[in-house]
Amino acid sequence: MSQEIEKIKNCPGHSYSDYQKSFQYGRCASCTKDHFIQEFKTWSSGNTDIDEIIQDSQIKSLYAKFQWISYDNFQNIERIADGGHGSMYSAKLEKGMKWNWNFIKQDWEYDLIGYKVAFKEIKDSRYDIIEFLKVVKTVNNFHFFAKYYGISRNPSTQNYIIVMNLFDDDLHNFLTKTFWELGWQSKIDILFSSACCLENLHEKNLVHCDLHSGNILLESIDSTVLDLGLCKLENDKILKSNNKNKQIYGSIPYIPPEVLRGNEFTRRGDIYSFGGIMYEIVTAQRPFADQAHDTYLIIDICNGVRPKVPDFMLNWIPECYLDLMYRCWSDDPSERPTAAELVNLFGDVLENLYNNMMYSTTMQQFKIADENQRNTSKSQKQEFSYSSKLHPQSNYNSRYIHTLYGLHDLLEDFKSGKSSDPNLIKSNEPTTYNVN
Numbered sequence: 001m002s003q004e005i006e007k008i009k010n011c012p013g014h015s016y017s018d019y020q021k022s023f024q025y026g027r028c029a030s031c032t033k034d035h036f037i038q039e040f041k042t043w044s045s046g047n048t049d050i051d052e053i054i055q056d057s058q059i060k061s062l063y064a065k066f067q068w069i070s071y072d073n074f075q076n077i078e079r080i081a082d083g084g085h086g087s088m089y090s091a092k093l094e095k096g097m098k099w100n101w102n103f104i105k106q107d108w109e110y111d112l113i114g115y116k117v118a119f120k121e122i123k124d125s126r127y128d129i130i131e132f133l134k135v136v137k138t139v140n141n142f143h144f145f146a147k148y149y150g151i152s153r154n155p156s157t158q159n160y161i162i163v164m165n166l167f168d169d170d171l172h173n174f175l176t177k178t179f180w181e182l183g184w185q186s187k188i189d190i191l192f193s194s195a196c197c198l199e200n201l202h203e204k205n206l207v208h209c210d211l212h213s214g215n216i217l218l219e220s221i222d223s224t225v226l227d228l229g230l231c232k233l234e235n236d237k238i239l240k241s242n243n244k245n246k247q248i249y250g251s252i253p254y255i256p257p258e259v260l261r262g263n264e265f266t267r268r269g270d271i272y273s274f275g276g277i278m279y280e281i282v283t284a285q286r287p288f289a290d291q292a293h294d295t296y297l298i299i300d301i302c303n304g305v306r307p308k309v310p311d312f313m314l315n316w317i318p319e320c321y322l323d324l325m326y327r328c329w330s331d332d333p334s335e336r337p338t339a340a341e342l343v344n345l346f347g348d349v350l351e352n353l354y355n356n357m358m359y360s361t362t363m364q365q366f367k368i369a370d371e372n373q374r375n376t377s378k379s380q381k382q383e384f385s386y387s388s389k390l391h392p393q394s395n396y397n398s399r400y401i402h403t404l405y406g407l408h409d410l411l412e413d414f415k416s417g418k419s420s421d422p423n424l425i426k427s428n429e430p431t432t433y434n435v436n
């Protein structure tokens with residue numbers, strides 16, 4: 001390396017150990033940090049806790065720095081969907097984001113200029129954005145979770161905005177488009193990668209609490225990431241107290257029975273929700289699509305009712321797979337597998353599929369299942385598409401649900417028709433949440 005380049009590479013203001021952390025010519029991690037700190041007084045989110053979290057990540061984190069993103073940086077704002085906590089938009093970052101301080105140019109270098117991002121405008125005052133930011137800070141691992149760039153605020157509504165990576169597809173949309181072409185290798189690939197995301201979260205004692213096919217985002221078939229919308233720490237104190245919840249947030253078909261009864265959401269609760277994802281992968285339908293998502297469904301689920309696999313599909317699904325899916329749906333949380341167990345099981349099957357090692361009884365089941373799906377007639381497929389209509393009172397959009405504990409006195413009233421079911425969707429509620 002010539003001496004001249006060596007000289008340019010080395011930041012004049014910082015020692016070698018600092019310089020080692022720098023990225024490339026003219027870029028110095030310490031200068032970048034210093035300049036972020038100098039600019040602390042030039043912006044504010046309007047909330048000291050949020051400011052502190054952003055500042056802290058700019059001081060401590062080398063790569064994954066949150067930023068305060070001014071609203072006028074967004075261009076071509078388009079609404080993608082309305083969801084439970086607010087609305088999702090796509091927008092171009094006109095000026096991009098400050099990335100590195102360049103000590104040669106003595107100026108910022110920007111990244112993501114003109115890049116399309118997604119942003120969630122939080123309209124729900126009960127949503128704890130500070131809790132969310134704390135979780136993102138803990139898990140900042142882009143292999144498993146959506147990438148969150150920073151926070152902004154809509155000046156006309158004063159709502160906070162979470163700025164994140166834009167994905168082409170969530171798992172639900174992907175399955176809608178590709179279901180008939182997907183063989184078992186692809187299916188297990190998706191499940192393995194999703195289970196890895198969940199394992200990563202659970203290792204950190206975090207519970208997702210709202211896992212469904214709409215917040216599993218696809219980068220490719222063998223790489224999925226989770227949107228961490230509601231994640232929280234599994235808190236021993238809360239678990240040991242006899243605290244009961246009157247309301248919970250989510251979509252009824254994915255909420256485990258113990259939570260519908262009013263108990264806390266635990267890591268084993270996420271596994272129950274994962275059962276719903278396993279179901280959709282093999283049926284192209286979300287659980288309980290043909291039913292109203294109301295209190296009667298909650299009572300059914302608490303009594304052990306689980307989604308049915310259509311009879312004609314049964315010969316496309318290995319028995320061991322169905323067993324595992326129903327284990328995820330066990331009423332007793334301790335009988336459900338752990339995320340680590342799912343990763344091991346799917347990992348083993350996947351390795352055999354990749355290497356075409358189809359000799360064991362289990363692998364023979366996968367081979368036969370693939371053949372059966374390929375041999376399904378056109379008319380059967382048509383019949384299926386015809387039968388898979390959504391019930392008008394189904395709702396996969398996460399929302400606040402009254403638990404059986406919260407309902408207790410009301411239960412008799414609405415059963416006898418004296419009052420209406422508070423869990424039935426109102427006509428003005430959005431019923432879908434799709435990332436287009």
Ligand SMILES: [Zn+2]
Pocket residue numbers: 011012013014028029030031032103
């Ligand atoms: Zn420097």
